[in-house]
Amino acid sequence: MRERVGALRNYMREVAKRPNHRDVLRQCEVLSSLSDEDFGLLEQNSYLAYAERGEVIWLSGATAEFIAIIGSGFVKLTKTSPHGHEVTVELLGPSQPAGIMAAIESHIYPLSALAVSNCWYLKIPTPLFLNVYEHNEKLKDMILKTLGPRLRRAYDMMTRLSSGKVEERVAAVLLILATSYGKPAETGTVLEVPLTRQDIAEMAGTTVETTIRVMSRWQKNGVLTTDHQVITLHCLQSLNDTLG
Amino acid sequence: MRERVGALRNYMREVAKRPNHRDVLRQCEVLSSLSDEDFGLLEQNSYLAYAERGEVIWLSGATAEFIAIIGSGFVKLTKTSPHGHEVTVELLGPSQPAGIMAAIESHIYPLSALAVSNCWYLKIPTPLFLNVYEHNEKLKDMILKTLGPRLRRAYDMMTRLSSGKVEERVAAVLLILATSYGKPAETGTVLEVPLTRQDIAEMAGTTVETTIRVMSRWQKNGVLTTDHQVITLHCLQSLNDTLG
DNA sequence: GCGGAGTTATGACAGGTGTCATAGCGGCCC
DNA sequence: GGGCCGCTATGACACCTGTCATAACTCCGC
Numbered sequence: 001m002r003e004r005v006g007a008l009r010n011y012m013r014e015v016a017k018r019p020n021h022r023d024v025l026r027q028c029e030v031l032s033s034l035s036d037e038d039f040g041l042l043e044q045n046s047y048l049a050y051a052e053r054g055e056v057i058w059l060s061g062a063t064a065e066f067i068a069i070i071g072s073g074f075v076k077l078t079k080t081s082p083h084g085h086e087v088t089v090e091l092l093g094p095s096q097p098a099g100i101m102a103a104i105e106s107h108i109y110p111l112s113a114l115a116v117s118n119c120w121y122l123k124i125p126t127p128l129f130l131n132v133y134e135h136n137e138k139l140k141d142m143i144l145k146t147l148g149p150r151l152r153r154a155y156d157m158m159t160r161l162s163s164g165k166v167e168e169r170v171a172a173v174l175l176i177l178a179t180s181y182g183k184p185a186e187t188g189t190v191l192e193v194p195l196t197r198q199d200i201a202e203m204a205g206t207t208v209e210t211t212i213r214v215m216s217r218w219q220k221n222g223v224l225t226t227d228h229q230v231i232t233l234h235c236l237q238s239l240n241d242t243l244g
Numbered sequence: 245m246r247e248r249v250g251a252l253r254n255y256m257r258e259v260a261k262r263p264n265h266r267d268v269l270r271q272c273e274v275l276s277s278l279s280d281e282d283f284g285l286l287e288q289n290s291y292l293a294y295a296e297r298g299e300v301i302w303l304s305g306a307t308a309e310f311i312a313i314i315g316s317g318f319v320k321l322t323k324t325s326p327h328g329h330e331v332t333v334e335l336l337g338p339s340q341p342a343g344i345m346a347a348i349e350s351h352i353y354p355l356s357a358l359a360v361s362n363c364w365y366l367k368i369p370t371p372l373f374l375n376v377y378e379h380n381e382k383l384k385d386m387i388l389k390t391l392g393p394r395l396r397r398a399y400d401m402m403t404r405l406s407s408g409k410v411e412e413r414v415a416a417v418l419l420i421l422a423t424s425y426g427k428p429a430e431t432g433t434v435l436e437v438p439l440t441r442q443d444i445a446e447m448a449g450t451t452v453e454t455t456i457r458v459m460s461r462w463q464k465n466g467v468l469t470t471d472h473q474v475i476t477l478h479c480l481q482s483l484n485d486t487l488g
Numbered sequence: 489g490c491g492g493a494g495t496t497a498t499g500a501c502a503g504g505t506g507t508c509a510t511a512g513c514g515g516c517c518c
Numbered sequence: 519g520g521g522c523c524g525c526t527a528t529g530a531c532a533c534c535t536g537t538c539a540t541a542a543c544t545c546c547g548c
Contacts, residue, residue, distance in 0.1 A: 079399055081407040082487045089399045105392035111399065140384045147391050148349035154398040155323055155333045155355065161405040162449020163325040164506075166535070196495065205406025207536060212497060228495090228544090243326045408536075410505070440525065451506060456527060472514090472525090490548085497542080505534085512527080518520090 017120075019071035019094075021048055024122045027095040028069050030146055033138035041132060046124040051075075051115035053194070060112040064102035066123040070094050073119020074181075074193050077111040078202065088202040089154065091116065093181055093193070100143060103129055117194045161205050169204040170214050171242045174224075178233055188224075188234040195229055261364075263315035263338075265292055268366045271339040272313045274390055277382035285376060290368040295319075295359035297438070301342075304356040308346035310367040314338050317363020318425075318437050321355040322446065332446040333398070335360070335437075337425055344387060347373055361438045405449050413448040414458050415486045418468075422477055432468075432478040439473055 022043055025031060031042070048071065051057055057068060060079060068075070070092055077090040077098060089111060092098055102109045103126045133139055153176075160172045174191075182189040201211040218224050224233045233239065266287055269275060275286070292315065295301055301312060304323060312319070314336055321334040321342060333355060336342055346353045347370045377383055397420075404416045418435075426433040445455040462468050468477045477483065 079403045081403045082412075083407055085407050087403040087406045089402050101392045101395060105389050106396075110396045137381055137384070140381070140388065144384065144388060144391075145349050147388075147395070148345045151345060151391070151395060151398065152350075152354045154395065154402065158333055158398060158402055158405060158449075159323045159325045159331040161402060162331045163327055163329050164534090168326075197497095198495080205402075208495090209497090209537085210535060212495095213535095216497070226496090408504090441527095442525080452525090453507085453527085454505060456525095457505095460527070470526095491546100492548105493544105493546085495542105495544080498540085500539085501537085503534105503536090505532105507530105507532085509530085510528085513525085514523105515525105516521105516523085518522100 017072060018048065018050075019120050021046075021122070024048075024069055024071040024095065024120075028097055029095065030097050030100070030142045031069075031139070033142055034132070034136065038132050038136065042124055042128065045128045046122050048120055049123050051119050051121065053115055053118050055115045057113035057115060057121070058099070058109050060109050062109050064099055064107050064109050064126050066125050067097060067099040067103050067129050068113065069097045069122040069124065071120040071122060073121075074116040075119060075121070076114050076116050076199065076202075078114060079111050086202055087205060088199065089157070090150075091177070091180075091193075091203065100129075101147075104133060104143075116199060166204065166206045166210050167214050167242055169206065170200065170211055171239045173200055173203045174231070174233065175236065175239055175243075178236065182233070185232070188232050189236060191231040191233070193229075195231075261316060262292070262294075263364050265290075265366070268292070268313055268315040268339065268364075272341055273339065274341050274344070274386045275313075275383070277386055278376070278380065282376050282380065286368060286372065289372045290366050292364055293367050295363055295365065297359055297362050299359045301357035301359060301365070302353050304353050306353050308343055308351050308353050308370050310369050311341060311343040311347050311373050312357065313341045313366040313368065315364040315366060317365075318360040319363060319365070320358050320360050320443065320446075322358060323355050330446055331449060332443065333401075334394075335421070335424075335447065337437075344373075345391075348377060348387075360443060410448065410450045410454050411458050411486055413450065414444065414455055415483045417444055417447045418475070418477065419480065419483055419487075422480065426477070429476070432476050433480060435475040435477065437473075439475075 025039060025043055025046070031039075034042070051073075057075060072094055075092045075098065076088045077092065078086050078088045080086050098113055099109060107126075157172075160169055177191055177193060177195075178189050181193050182191055184190075197211045197215065198208050200215075201208045204211065215224070215226065219226065221238075223235045223238050224231055226232075269283060269287055269290070275283075278286070295317075301319060302309075316338055319336045319342065320332045321336065322330050322332045324330050342357055343353060351370075401416075404413055421435055421437060421439075422433050425437050426435055428434075441455045441459065442452050444459075445452045448455065459468070459470065463470065465482075467479045467482050468475055470476075
């Protein structure tokens with residue numbers, strides 16, 4: 001046990017490893033259609049930034065000064081309800097972009113971006129990005145095509161959030177996370193995302209206590225095990241079953 | 245009272261009035277950037293269709309044969325949760341398009357479309373639309389720009405759905421409807437959308453009974469009055485207050 | 489080492505909300 | 519007109535879930 005915790009801690013440090021500037025750009029799917037020239041332009045005028053776990057990358061309502069492409073670690077996009085209650089609407093991992101819609105359309109971030117783990121990300125100034133965007137039809141296509149899945153995910157979460165039962169919502173969150181970021185292992189699917197119960201609660205639209213209760217129950221049933229913030233899902237099927 | 249009910253019924257009939265084919269195309273904001281030539285193309289190869297209240301326009305999961313532009317009446321886009329429970333994700337009124345994302349990206353409708361009132365809509369075959377779409381950069385821009393607000397509305401609903409209290413969610417739904425489709429009158433803002441409590445419940449992610457209870461309470465407090473399915477909001481402020 | 493901060497965990501409790509049952513009302517079709 | 523259907527309305531009741539309180543544990547800085 002001791003060494004597993006040690007290994008986990010190493011993992012958390014590893015997340016904070018500085019990625020290669022160019023690699024981050026190249027690995028971002030939305031930008032994959034760009035010419036070498038445009039890549040060069042973006043590369044020379046963007047810069048890597050670091051955020052500690054919990055750090056604010058931008059706040060909703062602020063003017064969109066830059067778009068971000070995640071190099072390593074995880075970022076959550078949140079919105080605070082009128083009651084001050086914070087809700088996570090999206091979780092982004094390596095090579096995923098954030099703030100593109102704000103840049104090209106509203107010029108104001110509609111969501112806040114917060115680091116879930118220590119992470120590196122690339123900051124591309126909005127004017128520069130717009131410059132490349134304007135005369136680049138393929139980029140527009142790519143953005144359109146990535147927006148589709150985002151909308152569908154949003155609609156999916158809406159239906160899950162409305163259909164009552166917290167247990168169901170937490171199961172849905174874990175399954176979504178598993179498909180996006182889960183890594184297969186002997187014991188099951190491992191979620192190497194350092195999410196606290198609080199984070200999961202924000203995604204499922206519930207409270208920490210209830211989330212803990214639900215997950216403790218699953219732990220007793222052998223559906224999953226948690227070791228600090230690393231969750232191993234042993235039985236995806238029984239999670240799926242709780243969805244109906 | 246008698247004649248008011250009669251007037252309402254007339255209204256319902258009026259909604260079903262057949263609109264002008266070309267007007268529907270011209271009034272759709274997304275298409276506003278098209279050349280006369282493209283307009284002609286769309287006009288000649290699209291056709292008006294009629295749907296009775298409650299009728300299915302398409303089902304989620306079907307292949308996207310056409311996109312629809314609403315001419316008159318209202319259409320809801322829904323998704324059924326794993327539990328069979330139906331959730332309305334969006335409500336569309338005259339001159340709003342549906343199915344565009346499915347056409348250009350997934351080729352499968354992610355949501356079902358159902359007529360909320362009797363309505364006329366324009367069917368534009370997917371291949372034709374894609375044809376126009378491919379070589380029309382401004383159209384892409386317009387689509388991108390309309391997608392932004394859609395995403396933001398979706399995120400907004402997500403936060404409201406997660407923040408507990410049903411009363412709040414119903415208030416939010418009514419306010420959203422009021423800003424989109426409300427018409428000012430002496431007595432307040434009138435919602436001339438023939439929504440049943442069931443429809444509202446689906447949008448707020450709750451049950452008919454609770455929706456009725458909440459709205460009856462407001463009716464007693466004088467916040468709103470309902471006459472069949474026509475809702476008059478007398479005090480938008482007190483609805484806003486319930487949001488926190 | 490000690491204390492504080494952050495996270496996980498558990499219990500008591502009240503209230504909101506879904507579920508089920510029932511009823512009235514108006515419209516529509518035969 | 520009669521019967522059926524859809525919509526609104528109301529009550530009883532169980533139970534989920536948010537709220538508040540408490541505690542153990544780890545990590546970290548002093």
